[in-house]
Amino acid sequence: MVKRGRIVAFFLLVILLFSTMGSTVNGIANRINLGLDLQGGFEVLYDVKPIDGQKMTKDTLESAASALEERVNALGVSEPNIQIEGDHRIRVQLAGVKDQNEARDLLSTQANLTFRDVNDKVLLNGSEIEGAKQAYTQNNQPNVVLTLKDPKKFGEITQELSQKAATRENLLVIWLDYEKGKDSYKAESQKQDPKYLSAASVNQKLSQKEVTIEGGFDIKEAQNLAKLINAGALPVQLKEVYSTSVGAQFGQTALETTVYAGIIGIGLVFLFMLAFYRFPGFIACITLAIYVFLILLVYDWMGAVLTLPGIAALVLNVGMAVDANIITYERIKDEIKRGRSIPSAYKAGNRRSIITIFDANITTLLAGAVLFYFGTSSVQGFATMLIVGILISFITCVYGTRLFLGLWVNSRALNKKPRIFGVNPKDIEDLSEDKGNHFPKTKFDKVDFVKHSKKFFTLSIVITIAGIILLSTMKLNLGIDFASGTRVDIQADSALTQQEVTKELAEINMETEDITLSGQNNERATAQFKGALSKDEIAKIKDHFDEKYGTEPSISTVSPTIGRELAKNALYAVLIASLGIVIYVSIRFEWKMALASVIALLHDVFVIITLFSLFQFEVDVTFIAAILTIIGYSLNDTIVSFDRIRENMGIFKPKTDKELADIVNLSLRETFTRSINTIVTVVITVLALLIFGSESIQNFSIALLIGLIIGAYSSLFIASQLWLVWKKKEMKKGPKKSIEKEDTL
Numbered sequence: 001m002v003k004r005g006r007i008v009a010f011f012l013l014v015i016l017l018f019s020t021m022g023s024t025v026n027g028i029a030n031r032i033n034l035g036l037d038l039q040g041g042f043e044v045l046y047d048v049k050p051i052d053g054q055k056m057t058k059d060t061l062e063s064a065a066s067a068l069e070e071r072v073n074a075l076g077v078s079e080p081n082i083q084i085e086g087d088h089r090i091r092v093q094l095a096g097v098k099d100q101n102e103a104r105d106l107l108s109t110q111a112n113l114t115f116r117d118v119n120d121k122v123l124l125n126g127s128e129i130e131g132a133k134q135a136y137t138q139n140n141q142p143n144v145v146l147t148l149k150d151p152k153k154f155g156e157i158t159q160e161l162s163q164k165a166a167t168r169e170n171l172l173v174i175w176l177d178y179e180k181g182k183d184s185y186k187a188e189s190q191k192q193d194p195k196y197l198s199a200a201s202v203n204q205k206l207s208q209k210e211v212t213i214e215g216g217f218d219i220k221e222a223q224n225l226a227k228l229i230n231a232g233a234l235p236v237q238l239k240e241v242y243s244t245s246v247g248a249q250f251g252q253t254a255l256e257t258t259v260y261a262g263i264i265g266i267g268l269v270f271l272f273m274l275a276f277y278r279f280p281g282f283i284a285c286i287t288l289a290i291y292v293f294l295i296l297l298v299y300d301w302m303g304a305v306l307t308l309p310g311i312a313a314l315v316l317n318v319g320m321a322v323d324a325n326i327i328t329y330e331r332i333k334d335e336i337k338r339g340r341s342i343p344s345a346y347k348a349g350n351r352r353s354i355i356t357i358f359d360a361n362i363t364t365l366l367a368g369a370v371l372f373y374f375g376t377s378s379v380q381g382f383a384t385m386l387i388v389g390i391l392i393s394f395i396t397c398v399y400g401t402r403l404f405l406g407l408w409v410n411s412r413a414l415n416k417k418p419r420i421f422g423v424n425p426k427d428i429e430d431l432s433e434d435k436g437n438h439f440p441k442t443k444f445d446k447v448d449f450v451k452h453s454k455k456f457f458t459l460s461i462v463i464t465i466a467g468i469i470l471l472s473t474m475k476l477n478l479g480i481d482f483a484s485g486t487r488v489d490i491q492a493d494s495a496l497t498q499q500e501v502t503k504e505l506a507e508i509n510m511e512t513e514d515i516t517l518s519g520q521n522n523e524r525a526t527a528q529f530k531g532a533l534s535k536d537e538i539a540k541i542k543d544h545f546d547e548k549y550g551t552e553p554s555i556s557t558v559s560p561t562i563g564r565e566l567a568k569n570a571l572y573a574v575l576i577a578s579l580g581i582v583i584y585v586s587i588r589f590e591w592k593m594a595l596a597s598v599i600a601l602l603h604d605v606f607v608i609i610t611l612f613s614l615f616q617f618e619v620d621v622t623f624i625a626a627i628l629t630i631i632g633y634s635l636n637d638t639i640v641s642f643d644r645i646r647e648n649m650g651i652f653k654p655k656t657d658k659e660l661a662d663i664v665n666l667s668l669r670e671t672f673t674r675s676i677n678t679i680v681t682v683v684i685t686v687l688a689l690l691i692f693g694s695e696s697i698q699n700f701s702i703a704l705l706i707g708l709i710i711g712a713y714s715s716l717f718i719a720s721q722l723w724l725v726w727k728k729k730e731m732k733k734g735p736k737k738s739i740e741k742e743d744t745l
Helices: 005-033 058-075 101-109 151-162 219-231 247-304 306-335 342-374 377-410 453-474 498-507 535-549 560-588 590-613 623-653 657-692 693-734
Strands: 043-050 083-084 088-094 113-116 122-125 131-137 142-148 171-176 198-201 211-214 237-246 485-491 515-518 523-529 555-556
Touching: 005 247, 005 377, 043 058, 043 101, 058 083, 058 088, 058 101, 058 219, 058 247, 083 498, 088 151, 101 237, 101 535, 122 151, 131 219, 142 151, 142 219, 151 171, 211 693, 219 377, 237 247, 237 535, 237 560, 237 693, 247 306, 247 377, 247 657, 306 342, 306 377, 306 623, 306 657, 306 693, 342 377, 342 560, 342 623, 377 623, 453 590, 453 693, 498 515, 498 523, 555 560, 560 590, 560 623, 590 693, 623 657, 623 693, 657 693
Parallel strands: none
Antiparallel strands: 043 088, 043 237, 083 088, 113 122, 113 171, 131 142, 142 211, 171 198, 237 555, 485 523, 485 555, 515 523
């Protein structure tokens, strides 16, 4: 008899959840902070150096960070992010800042104000200034008015200067960031545009509270000077070692295209699950919708910043999260085919799948944690979303699915309806026939994965040798993240040509031959410069192309020091992730499986690198994010296969090489549908990002697409086959400790 109360509870619960989601999702989405790559702005990493022989201490860094925050507040930027990194660096992120050139000047200028005589002797310094404001002269020209702390001292200084009128040394020279040994009044006074702010003649004693600086300023220059003086001089010297700036239009375009790509990708995943898994697929769509909502909710609670790679990770997470559903549904289908009733198959499928899901996701979490630790800010955004997504998938795609599907199963409405689970009644065995521990039938019984293992080993060896030769001759096309330099992305409303961009750059004395065009109509151009451009050169480029095309270009600069550090950190990340995986898989399975897994994933990484070298795709910092994601995913796939091998080893207890090979074949056949379906769902989302997403994550999407396909290949034909070879050798030497382990957490 059908228990309708459980069905009513299902619909009430779904209506309640979706009503809550519908009424709150817009508010949550609007509250989430967008990164500078989605709303424009800039990020700069400063190398902090002491001045006047002081030592670099934690207090010095904190004082510098506080001074920078004061300056940012003067800009009126909402929610700036200023972080101390290590023992000599400060990173500043200003999303949504309108005038990036003004912000950069305001941040990096030392703002050490001094009053000197013509012989460069200091008479007053910035510490004796109470405040500053922008004002106007009688002729309505912008100037800056300083308020002094001690008018009496100023009177004494001016009285002494006024007595030097006969020698024409009665000048009060006001400097901003005077550099000892480099600057002098005598040299600067001969220039048309001297470095000092003003040099006023003093003919009498001036015991006044306010002093006016008239330096031929425009209103913006006067306002900025007043802001700098009020914020105070920096207690350190700052040197830019990395910076990236994104024009508002670039950010808006990236946001719109990537969200559009995400909607398409997630929608296609929903359709696939409905078509292949039918009613359980419908349940998966419900839990995936809740999954996306919960991720946005957690991001809102965390106050996290959503970046372009973060959106890509969210879309990718949907493809990976559905894997938990696929693993569970495939196990339920297996149990139904073995003759179990729907309720019995549901319980057995859930019990057998949870350990596989746990092991597979832990390894991806490990890769995400390593990525977060070694990554830069944008990559950390990707890693954060990846980690949050994996954790939430346990709530929705594991326990949420059990709750919703369990209500229907326990209502008995699905009893004796295997087709609802995608099972043909003809494929169901009769449990009343006691066949012992026989090998169950699968759709792929004619496929012999083991038979051609030597051919696959040979293929991989050939690819590896070819890759070594290719890398030694063609090298990798390293982006500025690793090679250092400057990248300028220019956008126009109409098609651009290399000649046009070259001409425009030449007009501002910025020449490079490295110009590439992109976009559907070549409306985007990327110019790369070997050296890291100065802030003045960056300002010149921004102003020129903003005036020319109405859109500020996006500019990234990386110093050689940072390039080397990024390369070193990328190598450390891959090695530490691999070591962690070896340790975990050795504990959960056995060392042979761990070693086979790592060899397979290193094989995947090498193939991707080889293909990037062959096609000369640019290798940037997001490429490393893709590599570590692939490591997690490739291992995820391998763990599922090894988990089934471990289970079947416990059931059938092989004693010969043939029986061992049969178990590997059986395990791969049983998990093959899951492997194919999982890769289809993830590839769908990656293809959506690649085709419809922002061009700035195109290489990231290409690396993921290649890696996902290669990862499926290696889990089937490299990792499991290597383990089989080693296990056969172990059996010949005599009985060893079994890999059977308790199937509980």
